[in-house]
Amino acid sequence: MDHFVDLLLSDREEYDDRLDYYEINFNSAIARDRKDASARHWKHENRSEQLGNDEEETPHALDAIDASYDPxxxxxxxxxxxxxxxxxxxxxxxxxxxxxxxxxxxxxxxxxxxxxxxxxxxxxxxxxxxxxxxxxxxxxxxxxxxxxxxxx
Structure with a gap:
């Protein structure tokens, strides 16, 4: 950890290419977090959409089925x-x-x-x-x- 902190401090003074690996991983982690947050937000936003009517999809033969049936x-x-x-x-x-x-x-x-x-x-x-x-x-x-x- 101390070595990493030393690299960060030296990078502030002048460019150090040894930190590129950490920057790439950090940027990809941020991109994944943005994608996850966007998916959660989209899901939350679209919850208010009205669902379709199941009755249209139910075959007529199933309408009169006894609910107490046990296979x-x-x-x-x-x-x-x-x-x-x-x-x-x-x-x-x-x-x-x-x-x-x-x-x-x-x-x-x-x-x-x-x-x-x-x-x-x-x-x-x-x-x-x-x-x-x-x-x-x-x-x-x-x-x-x-x-x-x-x-x-």
Missing amino acids: FDQHELNQKIYRALLDEAIDGLPEFQRRIIEMLRHDIPIESKDPTVLTISKALDKSEKTIRTHRDKAFATLRARLVAKGNL
Whole structure:
């Protein structure tokens, strides 16, 4: 550290090219900080934009799906054909929903009062409400796909 301070003091009196390395790194660090601050500011500024309507994207077949549907019902899971069709339907889900479903399959809770317990919301760094919403959408999609295959 003393050597660096000595270089800075000598650079004030006359140019010392040994400090160029530090100047380049400092300038690139400042550029990264500016970029990060700009991204955060842009994100904050654009939060007020109105989101699209999810109803337009929802297939009509999913509108009447029963919210109490559980694809992991033990009675259904005992049937080999059901398990195969369920696995195929899960593979077709979007990545985020598939990860939620797989964690539910392994009995990982969505939320827990105990901070030491691994939960889906902690693992995916999303709120409990977001996880539940995506779980419900995944369940509706799974049910619709299984109904289409004639298994439900």
